[in-house]
Amino acid sequence: MPSRATARRRRFFIDLAANAWLSLSNTRALERDYGWEGLCIEANPMYHADLLSRRNCTVVGVAIASTEDTVQFVASRKALGGIVGAGMDNKQATNTSEMRTIPFSRILEEFKAPKTIDYLSLDVEACVRPDPHPCSDPLTRATPHTSVAVLTPRPKSQGAESLVMSSFPWDSYTISVLTVERPKPDLVQMLQAHGYVWQCNHGTFGDELWLSRKALESQHVQNMLARGIQGCCKPRSHTEYRSCAQ
Numbered sequence: 001m002p003s004r005a006t007a008r009r010r011r012f013f014i015d016l017a018a019n020a021w022l023s024l025s026n027t028r029a030l031e032r033d034y035g036w037e038g039l040c041i042e043a044n045p046m047y048h049a050d051l052l053s054r055r056n057c058t059v060v061g062v063a064i065a066s067t068e069d070t071v072q073f074v075a076s077r078k079a080l081g082g083i084v085g086a087g088m089d090n091k092q093a094t095n096t097s098e099m100r101t102i103p104f105s106r107i108l109e110e111f112k113a114p115k116t117i118d119y120l121s122l123d124v125e126a127c128v129r130p131d132p133h134p135c136s137d138p139l140t141r142a143t144p145h146t147s148v149a150v151l152t153p154r155p156k157s158q159g160a161e162s163l164v165m166s167s168f169p170w171d172s173y174t175i176s177v178l179t180v181e182r183p184k185p186d187l188v189q190m191l192q193a194h195g196y197v198w199q200c201n202h203g204t205f206g207d208e209l210w211l212s213r214k215a216l217e218s219q220h221v222q223n224m225l226a227r228g229i230q231g232c233c234k235p236r237s238h239t240e241y242r243s244c245a246q
Contacts, residue, residue: 010037010114011118012038012116012117012118013030013031013037013039013057013117013119014039014041014113014121015041015042015057016039016064016120016121016122016123017041017043017123018040018055018057018059019042019044021050021055022054026121027119027121030119031056036119037056037058038058039057039058039060039111039113040055040058040060041060041062041107043062043063043073043099044073045061062099062100062101064102064103064164064167065101065102065103065163066163066166067167068101069101070098070101071101072097104165104168105167105168105172108169108172113173115172115174116173116174117175117176119176119179120175120177120178120179121179122164122178122180122181123179123180123181123207124160124164161184161187162187165187174212174214175212177209177210177211177212178196178209178210179207179208179210180207180208181205181207181208182205182206182207195213196210196211196212196213198210199211199225199229200229202233209229209232
């Protein structure tokens with residue numbers, strides 16, 4: 001439950017990427033049951049119609065990257081769809097289309113996100129080597145979007161989430177609660193460097209729960225942590241994770 005202090009102001013989430021409107025959503029309950037507002041960022045056009053008709057969030061139909069660009073995208077594989085390219089899950093595909101990409105910071109500015117983001121659900125799949133084709137104005141509300149495009153080549157120690165967050169304006173915005181799927185070491189270091197604290201692993205897909213230091217100072221949050229969070233566990237190693245989560 002949100003604290004009374006939080007309930008007096010606008011509560012805001014970002015779902016990146018949003019995926020299906022119901023079955024795979026980390027934010028629908030916040031929207032439906034608690035009246036939260038937020039952004040559902042989804043690059044796959046196969047999800048747009050349901051997100052627009054069945055969710056109240058603002059649907060953003062672009063991909064997040066460190067720079068503005070365009071990449072090749074395959075949508076037909078739904079949750080397994082994404083960017084096509086070397087080093088990708090989708091190394092080859094037919095019926096691709098161009099996908100616009102923009103930095104995280106521009107989305108926050110364009111859609112007037114509050115300086116405190118109460119919850120960020122971060123679960124993206126795709127990374128791609130650069131194939132630059134600059135576009136004039138990639139941000140658009142007309143085309144509403146779980147795969148997110150990333151333009152920079154990634155070493156094995158770097159994940160798509162890391163590249164997405166490389167364009168997040170840490171000095172201007174605070175994320176109170178963050179869940180992220182299987183963060184690579186560089187993203188862990190990034191989060192720690194900006195004052196975020198790992199709390200536990202959650203669920204069966206490798207999701208991790210992180211809180212900002214500011215959130216940890218809240219008595220409401222301290223009380224919740226003292227009671228325990230359903231589904232959270234703290235494995236001693238990655239090999240122990242699945243038994244811990246179950």
